[in-house]
Amino acid sequence: MCEPATIAVLAGAAISAAGTAYTTSEQKKGVKRQVDARNDAAEAEIGRQEQFSKQAQESFADTLDATGADAEARRRAEAEARRTDNANNTISTAFDAPLSQSANPIVAATLNQKIGEKHAQTQNHNALKARQASFGDALFGGSQRINTGAQQLGLINGKSAGSARLLGLEQQAAGQQRGSSGIGDLLTGAGQVGLAAGTRV
């Protein structure tokens, strides 16, 4: 029982078994490490994509706020008021009437009255033209906001796509992680050497 050959066989078998067990354990750990690494890479990418998504949502919400019905109505009203003021501020009832001192006062009064009437008419026309143009202004302002928002979203999407493209590569790299240190293989080999030696004796 305690002969060297028996001891060698038993020890060899035990060492070999330990080596196999170690290798199996290492393989499991290796697989777990690969899965963890892949999961980590995916989670990190998901985190980045969530950030991009949040930025995109904020940008889009800003665009919606700036182009919604209320904003458009406000912009149109502002444009109408601004254009009306601009146009009416340029006009005047002042008129250097070429009438002589002896002119009939009724003529001068008529001239002033007609100028006043036409001034009011012009003011009214200016307001109407300003209102007409204000719709274009509101749409123009809205489309500008949309374009700016689209540029912003394009930038975010570009970053998002660039980052997402790397996930496959990172997961591939995670799968290439070494699963074994070789110790188990060494033990198995040594055990088999012991077994062979004991058997031969």
Added chain:
Amino acid sequence: MCGPDVPEDRTAELAREAEEKRTGLIDQGAKSIDEQFAGFNDDFFNGARTAQLDAHSAQLADQYKAAQENTIFDLARRGQLESSSGAERLAELNSTHNQALGDISLQADNRANELRSQVEAQKAQLLTQNQSAADPALAKVNAQASAGTFNQPQEPSTLANVFGSFLNSGATALNSGKFDQQVANIGQRNPNQGGQNIPSSPSKVVS
């Protein structure tokens, strides 16, 4: 255990670094473009509006002066300067002037919008190029060149003739005078002018 060490595969890591660098360069390029276009603010567009308004107002003032002189001269010649119809004509002239001023203002607003649209389109194009090129130096050069085109002096537009009917009033008045004379002559025979005796009511022709 033995033999050369297998080098670590750093492809993914390097790719991630490259991507972060790329996005950083894009951000830098976008910032450069923003900086180059920072001058195109409300003040710039208001300035463009005022410039067109001033140029057209000056042209209009010249036109108005000529039309006013012509109209006054014309009315005085006809002895209508201090009459109700003369007052009507002068008020019409003043109204045409005011309407033109209002229109000039609206056109100046449109011009400012047009410029704003052009600037935005250029900027959007540069931002798109920047995303592909990811080259802040190039983005800056292009933005400088692009922004520079808007700062170059532009050919001033010429105001169309607003007071055409008032400038032509002399000829109209002359024609009008002849017409009045013809009307006055109607119904009376003037042998010296070879006029015909026009009946006050149409003749009835019986065949």
